[in-house]
Amino acid sequence: MGAARRAGYGRAMKASRDIATLLDIMAALRTPVTGCPWDLEQDFSTIAPYTLEEAYEVADAIERGDREDLREELGDLLLQVVFHARMAEEEGAFDFGGVVEAITTKMIRRHPHVFGDAQARSSGMAKGMWEKIKAEEKAERRARREAAGLEADSRGGFLDGVPVAHTALTRALKLQEKAATVGFDWGAAGPVLDKIEEEIGELREAIASGRGDDIKDEFGDLLFAVVNLGRHLKADPEGALRGTNEKFRTRFHAVEAALKARGDTLEAATLEEMEALWQQAKRKAVK
Numbered sequence: 001m002g003a004a005r006r007a008g009y010g011r012a013m014k015a016s017r018d019i020a021t022l023l024d025i026m027a028a029l030r031t032p033v034t035g036c037p038w039d040l041e042q043d044f045s046t047i048a049p050y051t052l053e054e055a056y057e058v059a060d061a062i063e064r065g066d067r068e069d070l071r072e073e074l075g076d077l078l079l080q081v082v083f084h085a086r087m088a089e090e091e092g093a094f095d096f097g098g099v100v101e102a103i104t105t106k107m108i109r110r111h112p113h114v115f116g117d118a119q120a121r122s123s124g125m126a127k128g129m130w131e132k133i134k135a136e137e138k139a140e141r142r143a144r145r146e147a148a149g150l151e152a153d154s155r156g157g158f159l160d161g162v163p164v165a166h167t168a169l170t171r172a173l174k175l176q177e178k179a180a181t182v183g184f185d186w187g188a189a190g191p192v193l194d195k196i197e198e199e200i201g202e203l204r205e206a207i208a209s210g211r212g213d214d215i216k217d218e219f220g221d222l223l224f225a226v227v228n229l230g231r232h233l234k235a236d237p238e239g240a241l242r243g244t245n246e247k248f249r250t251r252f253h254a255v256e257a258a259l260k261a262r263g264d265t266l267e268a269a270t271l272e273e274m275e276a277l278w279q280q281a282k283r284k285a286v287k
Helices: 019-029 044-064 067-091 096-110 118-123 129-147 168-180 189-209 212-232 237-261 271-286
Strands: none
Touching (some): 168 212, 168 237, 237 271
């Protein structure tokens, strides 16, 4: 047991490369009376949005190529794991060690061509083995739930293992990738482009009808088809859109700066003036 734990989670904490220190810090923050009031009042549902946010911050740092920021953001994401594990430990469900054990067990099991016996390593990863192993894991999970008297997991369909917590774009990609493993897929990008044109036509019809629900449905179908195109082009839709978002932000900032330099504001500028400055910023970016 660490010194901080023996001392009842005292305040004498120092930065460390040891994960045990981070676990002690979180335990101190969650200790009734002496801990942090904000940390103490959190639960799994209130922390979940922060977990997603930190994952996006990691992706953003990678996108920007900022390794120092990436180090900081990975630490923030690790803190989220420790936070959830601590709350689970308080409930008597599992602890951080259990989280580590679960993922190491999974990684060793899913890579027999790396961690298996000599025969498994020499034969390599057989086609379909990954899905086979995951199916076995799901069967074992169902058996454990039944043995514990818990209700059966309702996610019984082939695609139901794709987490709903993904962003809509990423979940669309994951659903398509999984369906493709059983042959439900186009073989090339060409047919997907045809599908996109078909969806655009159906969206035009929905817009003409004025029916809001139909417009929403057809717009969703179009987005799903565009994600599928990105998959065939090896262009991650989430990453591609993040890049475009940043490009838009940078160019719009250039428009704002140009207006400010001549004493104008965004609110006072006309669309024509902003468009001219936008095109100017676009040309500068190409050079």
